[in-house]
Amino acid sequence: MAAFNRFRLFHWLLAGFFLGVYLSGDDAELLHIWLGYGLVALLMWRLLIVPLRLRGFPKLLPPKGQRRKPGLSAIGKWLTVGALASFALASLIGLGMVDNGDVLGALPGVGAEVFGAASDIDFIVWLDEPDEMHELFANLGLWLIGLHVGYVLLFRRKMVWPMLRGPSSAGPARSPSTTLTAPAPAPVSGEFTRLRIASRQAETADSCSFILQVPAAQRARFAAQPGQFLTLKVPCGEMPLLRCYSLSQRPQGDGALRITVKRVPGGRASNWLLDTLQAGDCIEALPPAGLFVPRNLDDDLLLLGAGSGITPLMAILQAALVEGSGRVCLFCASRDAASLIFAEELTELSARHPERLQLRIWLDAEQGAPN
Known part of the structure; x- marks a missing residue:
């Protein structure tokens, strides 16, 4: 399964389980509980893969440099983190409100004694009104989902269709090192x-x-x-x-x-x-x-270019550093220092983003042709 499709599957499973839990809260108690277990499992899995940096899954938190002065990309990250935290708090409080031993013991072929210890766990004893807190975090999660959808429609519209239908035939999105597809032929028709x-x-x-x-x-x-x-x-x-x-x-x-x-x-x-x-x-x-564009500016990028081939990479590099949150490694080869296009701009970007930009310049006159 392509990396982007893994993320799509998780995204829609998470959204589906949360909406199912939210809508079943009043009338279907047992269904509500089991959907809650599924939501907890998805949240735990997402947390466990953070250190693995599994391909296709963006980082949860924005880079340190964007936390003091958040831009659009950081705002989107914080909305996601807030929604996940609200899901987790609502789920944990909900787990403390039910007799998990009885629920799990009702599974076919499983005796109540197998999960009997789960009935004795009470980790919300310190909450005066757990019902209201459970509902509060559930409603907060729903509001944050609405803000997330609004953010995507306003600032990440290009991702809407791939998330709904999957990557286009031009190629799947890849992470953490996003693949750049070859440019399409120039259209010869159309109005100049x-x-x-x-x-x-x-x-x-x-x-x-x-x-x-x-x-x-x-x-x-x-x-x-x-x-x-x-x-x-x-x-x-x-x-x-x-x-x-x-x-x-x-x-x-x-x-x-x-x-x-x-x-x-x-x-x-x-x-x-x-x-x-x-x-x-x-x-x-x-x-x-042209299709020589990164699918997701939040992914880590490896950019390779030589001579005038730096021109499209410069636009991608600027966009990734300003609008995205991933790290970028740029390798650029040039005949000599005097022939290096954008030398001053690259130096400025490297100084401005030391934690995110790894710049490697290769000069043929000094180091020979790269092999």
């Missing part, structure tokens, strides 16, 4: 949109980054994911050339998309872009496309 060059910045002697501003009316069409690319119509001759360039910065929803172009000797498109395109100019592009 004129994007204005907001700025350009030299990265190395033969590469440059361009910030493309998407018109407000087109921002929904140009909603992007880290790791995707733009298809540009480059007017460098009688017939324009179509060229794909990866987004090299985390999309932030403000209509600004960054691409980074490296000069290719003899390459008509890259040479025209670097020699001609300036701030204030416009160029036509198709909306972002």
Whole structure:
């Protein structure tokens, strides 16, 4: 079973058992108790696998750096932790309210004496009104589920369909090291949109980054994911050339998309872009496309790239550090230090996230070709 499907199974079993327990509390006492046992078993299993870091299951707590200044990802984590804690407290109090020896002893072929000791366990004697506390934590769990659903619909909509239907045929989600699928071919049909060059910045002697501003009316069409690319119509001759360039910065929803172009000797498109395109100019592009995207930014990621191959990895790296909670290991090879694209940005990110980012730079001129 794929790692993501293991998590899906646990997720829906947990949701189903909790809702079953909640809805059966008034009219079906025995069913309520047995569903409660199932809920306790699921919670115990989830707790036991925490140190194992089982693939497909995200970490329960956000990283230490996000606990003081929680972002969206940390808020989602705390909602989950709060719901699980409420389930656990309601379940433990419920266990203390029933005669577990009698319930378990009623199993077919099992005598009451087998579980007789369970009848003597009373761990809620210190509670004055266990019924009300049991109901309080059950209701709190239900409210936290509602907040969790609202959070997912607002900020994690891309995960809704995979959680309902399973991973798409493009490939299952993987954890802790999420697999990145190969990019899809660029679409050649569709409507091109004129994007204005907001700025350009030299990265190395033969590469440059361009910030493309998407018109407000087109921002929904140009909603992007880290790791995707733009298809540009480059007017460098009688017939324009179509060229794909990866987004090299985390999309932030403000209509600004960054691409980074490296000069290719003899390459008509890259040479025209670097020699001609300036701030204030416009160029036509198709909306972002491609499947080279992490399925879950909370997973641990291993990113491998060389030369200009760092461009999509930079967007994924930024998104994982800002929006996710996992650790990231980036291995990047370059001809020499002067040819390393995003050298300053990588240094800043490494200093800002020392606990989560492991950066490995390989320079061919100093260390030879990697093997």
